[in-house]
Amino acid sequence: MRDEKLFNQISESVSPMPVFDTHEHLMHEEERRQNSLDVFYLFSHYVASDLGSSGMTESDYNRLFDQSIDISKRWEIFFPHFENVKNTSYTKIVLESIKDLFGIEELNENTYIELSKKLEDTKKINWYDKVLNEKSNIRHMLNFIENMPGINNQEPQARKDMVAVKNFEDIICICCMEDIFRLEQKYSVSIYSLKDYLSLIDRVFEESADTGYKVLKIVIAYFRTINFEETSLYDAEIVFSRIFKLKDYGFFERVDFLSKDELKPLQDFLVHYIIQKAIAREWPVQIHTGLLNGNRGDVSNTNPCFLNNLFLKYRNCRFDIFHAGFPYSQELITIAKQFANVYFDFCWIQQVSFDLYRDILNLAIETIPSNKIFAFGGDNFIVECTYGSIKKAKEIISGLLYRKVSEGYFSFEDAVKLAEKILYSNPAAVYTVK
Incomplete structure (x- = not known):
């Protein structure tokens, strides 16, 4: 039997602790504000791989983010695949976030419009x-x-x-002269x-x-x-010089490159x-x-x-x-x-x-x-x-x-x-x- 007092003491000690987050990919908030934020935005990262693994085609996935398609039509595309990935931890994280941050207990056909509106409202605050x-x-x-x-x-x-x-x-x-040209231009x-x-x-x-x-x-x-x-400077120079000996530099969409x-x-x-x-x-x-x-x-x-x-x-x-x-x-x-x-x-x-x-x-x-x-x-x-x-x-x-x-x-x-x-x-x- 669980000792509720001890469990609560530990949970209450850990929950408010400060966090050092070692890894994120968060865009600037101003850039986020410029994007369309509807329900499908929340499924545009890790859950996307589960959707693909479950059988969702790339074309159907891309349609989820096509704002020219009515959101109800996009939900119809999404929902059958959503049912297949609701069991994964990726999806559970999204649903937990929806519940706590937006007060939506369950994501379904009756709540996805409300969630989309609340996501758009987040652009108005920090x-x-x-x-x-x-x-x-x-x-x-x-x-x-x-x-x-x-x-x-x-x-x-x-x-x-x-x-x-x-x-x-x-x-x-880098693998070809096009890469060299790109870096020359980027860094002058x-x-x-x-x-x-x-x-x-x-x-x-x-x-x-x-x-x-x-x-x-x-x-x-x-x-x-x-x-x-461990590779010598000499051996690295040999490979680097071979890039400069490639013939096609991108003319007529042909590019010669070295293999991995x-x-x-x-x-x-x-x-x-x-x-x-x-x-x-x-x-x-x-x-x-x-x-x-x-x-x-x-x-x-x-x-x-x-x-x-x-x-x-x-x-x-x-x-x-x-x-x-x-x-x-x-x-x-x-x-x-x-x-x-x-x-x-x-x-x-x-x-x-x-x-x-x-x-x-x-x-x-x-x-x-x-x-x-x-x-x-x-x-x-x-x-x-x-x-x-x-x-x-x-x-x-x-x-x-x-x-x-x-x-x-x-x-x-x-x-x-x-x-x-x-x-x-x-x-x-x-x-x-x-």
């Missing part, structure tokens, strides 16, 4: 302040919007609670050699630091393996180079591992064990390894237990599966030193889902800690201290914010 600060008690957030599709203004946001995250994938993942430079290219990276680091970036994020797992082998396998030595060299630059500036390095958003991703590329050589070589780098490595969570737990410079980050996992989040967190608590665990990152484009995610994460943490106290694993005081560390103090210390 909605981010209300959701992120008042409702979620997020004190600091690492916001990654650079090179993200669907976000127009990718400059750092002028919010005291947000820290900008830098990304170099557009520079690392001439690139003739790898030396020129490295000078550009140096310049971008310097300018990024001046404009507020303080963290490096590597998301190349979406495109290739995260096995970044051909490019790997150059990309590996560049990843090592930007990590070294991040270390010189004392920037922590975030790396995507595990599950890939969307459909048809190759998760075999994302095993955190591929990163072992980086952890060994760059001992002065603070590596924040994302998404609990899932489905390679036990591997990442083993790595985080062994390496002082590797931190275990649960961002996104509370949305993937509630039970998965609880079970991995339980294993991490029993295995990894407590200062190495980061319990929350929403990883959302949709601010309402950030609220739903932190609420659910705190509920799961409270339930797990109640169990650990009941079993005698923790005292009440130690359980509460642990919750505060994994929700706020641990990432705050690594990212050196106050």
Whole structure:
């Protein structure tokens, strides 16, 4: 039988705790105000992959956001697929957010119009302040919007609670002369050699630091393996020079390019180079591992064990390894237990599966030193889902800690201290914010 007094004491201690959110993709609020915000906006991120997996066609999905189609017709397209994904944690987060933020107990044919109107009304107030600060008690957030599709203004946001995250994938993942031309135009430079290219990276680091970036994020797992082998400057130069020998530069829509396998030595060299630059500036390095958003991703590329050589070589780098490595969570737990410079980050996992989040967190608590665990990152484009995610994460943490106290694993005081560390103090210390 559950000890209600103890359970409530733990829940009431955890619920109001401040949060350090290690990962979001929130566009500028002014840009959000310029978008059409109806019910389907709430299903435009993670639930979209479940809708696709359930059988919804891409054309039908795109029609949900076609404002020239009456909303009732779009609901008719949406509803049968909605019924198929109501069971997933992705959808549960959306529904929890709708209930708490808009007072709508159930999303159905009688409430979707009301919800759409209430979403539009959020444009009239400082909605981010209300959701992120008042409702979620997020004190600091690492916001990654650079090179993200669907976000127009990718400059750092002028919010005291947000820290900008830098990304170099557009520079690392070149494959043809069109990419070189694009970067020359973007940065007003001439690139003739790898030396020129490295000078550009140096310049971008310097300018990024001046404009507020303080963290490096590597998301190349979406495109290739995260096995970044040691590569010499000579071998990298050979690959780089081969790009300049390609014949077609985009004339008549023909572009010659190097394959992923051909490019790997150059990309590996560049990843090592930007990590070294991040270390010189004392920037922590975030790396995507595990599950890939969307459909048809190759998760075999994302095993955190591929990163072992980086952890060994760059001992002065603070590596924040994302998404609990899932489905390679036990591997990442083993790595985080062994390496002082590797931190275990649960961002996104509370949305993937509630039970998965609880079970991995339980294993991490029993295995990894407590200062190495980061319990929350929403990883959302949709601010309402950030609220739903932190609420659910705190509920799961409270339930797990109640169990650990009941079993005698923790005292009440130690359980509460642990919750505060994994929700706020641990990432705050690594990212050196106050």
